[in-house]
Amino acid sequence: MYNFEFEQPGTIAEAAAALGSEDALALGGGQTLIPAMKQRLNAPGTLVSLSGIAEMKGVCLRDDGALSVGGGTIHATVAAQAGAHYPALAALASHIGDPAVRNRGTIGGSLANNDPAACYPSAVLGSGATVVTNTREIAADEFFQGMFTTALGEGEIIVEVRFPIPEKAHYEKFVQPASRFALTGVFVAKYADGVRVAVTGASEEGVFRWSEAEAALSGEFSAAAIEGLSVPADGMIGDLHGTPAYRASLVSTLTKRAVAAAH
C-alpha cells in the first residue's frame, strides 16, 4: 500500500467537497478498495471515508411504499432489517461473502464497483430501483453500463437506493467455488405491472435483464412458462470456473428455480 491522506466527514456535503480534490476516492467498507490498494493496484491520494455519515445509513419504508436503503448501509444491516418488507433483498444480503465482509461492505460500494459477479446489481436492476446520489436520481436501467462501469460521475456519492417492493421475488445464487461470488445469479421480481429478471455473473456486459423471460413470466408466473427459453452462449463469460455455454445453461436453470422459490 502507498501512503494516502485520510478524511472522515460527518455529512454528505462535506464528503462531496472532500471528493472534489484531485486523487480523492470514496471509501465505503473497503472490502474491494483496500485489497486493491494493498496489491498496489489502486493508489488514491486521499481516502474519504463515508462510514461517519449517519444520514447515509439505515433501512426504512418510504411514504411512496418503496424501501429506502442508505448508500452507506452495511450488508449485515440489510440482512437483518429489510426482511419484513423485502425478504428476497434481505436474503441476498445475508449471502454476500462472510460475516466480516457483511459487517464492513456497503451497498453503495458494491453498486459503485459493479463487479460483474456481485449480487446487489441484480437486485437493483431486477427491482427497477432508483440509485440516489448527492446530485441526482438514476434509474437502475441507466445505472449499470457494463463490467465495473456505472453512470456515476467523478466524486459522485451513492447516498441511497430506493427499491419498489414486489409482490414476490427471489434471488437464486450459484456460487463460484473459490470466491463464492455469483458464478451466475438470477434475481426475479414480480410486480403488478410485470416481471423483471436480472442476471449477474454471466455476461461479459455485466448485469443484464433477460427480456424474453420477463415477457413469458409476465404472461404466466411459473417455471413452466420459461421452459425451453435460453440465452445465447455468445457473450457469456468463459473462465476457469465455467464456459459460456455452462453459464447460459445456468441462467435458464436458476431463473426457473428463482420463479419456483419466489414468495
Add this chain to the structure above:
Amino acid sequence: MPKDSGIGASPKRREDVRFLTGAGNYTDDINVNGQAYVHFLRSDVAHAAIRGIDTSAAETMPGVVRVFTGADFEGVGGMPCGWQVTDRHGNPMQEPPHPILAQGKVRHVGDPIAAVVADTYEQARDAAEAIDVDLEDLPAVVDMKSALAEGAPKLHDDLTSNLCYDWVLGETDDALVDKAFAEADHVTTLELTNQRLVANPMEPRVAVGTYERGTEDYTLYTTSQNPHVIRLLMCAFVLGLPEHKVRVVAPDVGGGFGTKIFHYAEEAFCTFAAKACNRPVKWTSSRTEAFMSDAHGRDHVTKIELAMDKDNNFTALRTNTLANMGAYLSTFSSSVPTWLHGTLMAGNYKTPCIQVNVKAVFTSTVPVDAYRGAGRPEATFQIERVIDMAARERGVDPIALRRQNFITEFPYDTPVALTYDTGDYNGTMDKLEAAADIAGFAARRAESEKHGKLRGLGINSYIEACGIAPSNIVGMLGARAGLYDAATVRVNATGSISVMVGAHSHGQGHETAFPQVVAEMIGIDESQIEIVHGDTSKIPFGMGTYGSRSLAVCGSAMVRATEKVINKAKKIAAHLMEASDADIELKDGVFSVAGTDKSVAWGDVTLTAYVPHNFPLEEIEPGLEETAFYDPANFTYPAGAYACEVEVDPETGKVTIERFSAADDFGNIVNPMIVDGQVHGGIGQGIGQALLEGCVYDENGQLLSGSYMDYAMPRADDVPFYTVDHSSQTPCTHNPLGVKGCGEAGAIGSPPSVVNAVIDALQSGGNEVAHIDMPLSPARVWQAMNG
C-alpha cells in the same frame, strides 16, 4: 473402558491452549532488534533472458540498505536437490543449477530477480518498483508433452532437453509386459490427470536471519518442518558455512503439508544478507507470493492399463506418467514421482507383472515437490480409478473385484521393490462395509432420486509406505540424506522429563502424544513430560517431520532412549535398595525389589542421579539423560478402505458429499482422538483435490489461479461429518510401538472414492461418462453430462 492416560488415551491436545488463545509463537512473531526487511522483485513473465538490471535508482531510495541481484551470489552454491534419480539407462538425472536469485534467465512467474533490503517493508517494496529489469521474452514451456517435443524451447540452456529423467520400475523387459497384455482376456485403459495443487498452509512462509559480528554466529528463524535438514543443506551446499556456527529455529509452524520441508532460496538469502548488511533481515511471504513461490504438489499426467484374465484376476499393470518438476528441482522433487509413487503401484493387489514408466519434465512453472501424500495419492488414484472402471466394464461388483485380488499373505514382496510387512485388507474392507452402511445405499439412492438428484457410491482401497525411513535403502535409491531420527530423554533432578526430538510438530499434536508414550513406560503423569522440538541448538540431529514418520521413526528413538533411562534408573534403584539390578521392577513410577516390600519412588532415583551422595560412581556416571538414534528396517504400510456417497444436481453439475466413511489400519494407536483428527484433515484435503482445488497456468505460463478468488480451498461446509474406524489393526512388525503413521492416509485414500462416486451417480442417470479429471467442479461435471 477407554483409558484416561498413557498409550490409547485421548487427552486433549495441550498445545491447542496456546494456539487457540493467541499465545503461539510463530516465525512472524519473532522480531529482532534492528531488523531490516527484504522484498523480492519477482518475475512476472514465465521465461525470459535477463539482458540487464539497473538498481541505481533503487539504491538511492529512502531507507534502502542494499539491493541484491544474482551477481551477488556467484560465489555461493545454488539450492540443492536431495535425491538423485538414476534413469532407465543407468545415467543420473539432469540437474540444472538453481540460484538464490535468478542468473541470466527467469524461468517461472515468481522467480526472484532481485532483493531489496530496507528499513521498512514498504520502503523495500517502493525501491523494488524502481529497479529497471531488461527482460527479453522467451517462449514459455508449460504443457509437458510439448516440452518434450523435438525442437521445444529449452528452459535450461546447459541441459540436453527439458527431460529431467526417463525412469522405469518393475518389469523392465518390455516383451514380457507386452506378452502379459497380449494374453489378457480384458484390458482396461484410462488416461487421467492428477492436477497441480498449491498446499496453502494457513501460515505463509517467513524467514528471519541474524548474524553476530562478535562471535560470527548465525541464527535463522524459519517456517520449517525440519530445522536440522535446513541447516545441513544451507551450510554444506548453499552458503558454505560451518554447521556449528549456525542455529536454525522453526518455532510454532502453522501447517506445512510438505511444502515447508524444502530448503528455499528466501531462507538462504536472509542468512546471507544478515552478514552482508550486518543487520537482521526478515521476510514474510504474502499470500500472493506463496502462490508463486511455495513448491506446488502433484501434477502428473498418466496412461494406465490393467490386464485381467477371464476370471478377473489382475495379470499385469502398466503405466506411463509425465511428472511436472516445474522450472527447477526443489529439495525432494525428483523422489516423488519415482520412489514415492512407482513403488506403490502394486496397491493392495497381487498383480504379478507391473511396469511403471515416468518421465520427469522441466516446465516454466513453480517447482513441484511433496504435498501431503507425495506420490502415493497419485499412485492410489490411478489404481483405484482403473479398477473401478474395470469393474464397470466387466459388470462385476467393485468391492468383490478388489477382494478377489487383495494380497492376503505377509510379508509380501511386490514387483515394485517393496516388502509389505503386514496388513489385512479384507479386514478394513469389512469394517468399511459396516461403517458406510453399504447395504442401505439402494434405499438412499431412491430417496435422492425422488428429489431429482443422482446419487452415487464410490469405494476404494489404498496402501501407502510411510515412516520414511531405512537410510541404507533410501541411500541405495539415490537419497542424499539419511532418514533415521533421534531423541534425547533428559530426566530432571525432580523427576520431570524433557524429551528433545528431531521430529517437528506443525499441527500433528506431538506435544501431547509423545509424552503419553513416555508416561506409559515409566508410569508417571503425562504432565511431568514435555517435548522440545524445532531448534537445532536444543535437539539432537533428527530429520524432521514428513511422510507420516514422526511417531514411527522419532517415536521409536524416544522409546529406545527411554528404555536406556529406565535401565540406568534401575541400577540406581538397585544401589539404593541394596539389591541386584535384575530384581528391580518399575511399575506406576515406583521401583521395587521383586518378591519384597522394598521400594523407592521415581523421584528418589532421579534426585539421587543428580545429587549422587550415595551413588555407584564406580559403575555408572551420575545424571540421567540418554539419547537414541533409530533407523528402521523397513517402511510402515498403513492401509485401508474408503467410501464416499455423493449427490449430483443434474441441472447444474454440482456435487455434494452426503456421507464419507474411512476404515484405516494404522497398527497400534497412541491417541485415538489425534488420529481421528489427522484422518479428518487428510480427507478434507482429499475432497479439496477431488472437487475444488486446481492450480492452472495459461499457455504463456501466467498463473490463472493465483489467489483465493480463483483457487478454491475446501471450506467447512464443503465436507461432511466423517465416520472413521481404526479398529482393524495389524501392528507394524519392526518398530517398538507397532505404529504405522496416519498423517497422510486421508489425503491419499480419499480422492478416488469421491470420483468413483460421481461417476457412479452419473451412470445411474444414464450418462455414459467413464472419467472426469479433477477437480470435479460443477462446470466439469455438467460438461461431461452435456458432452
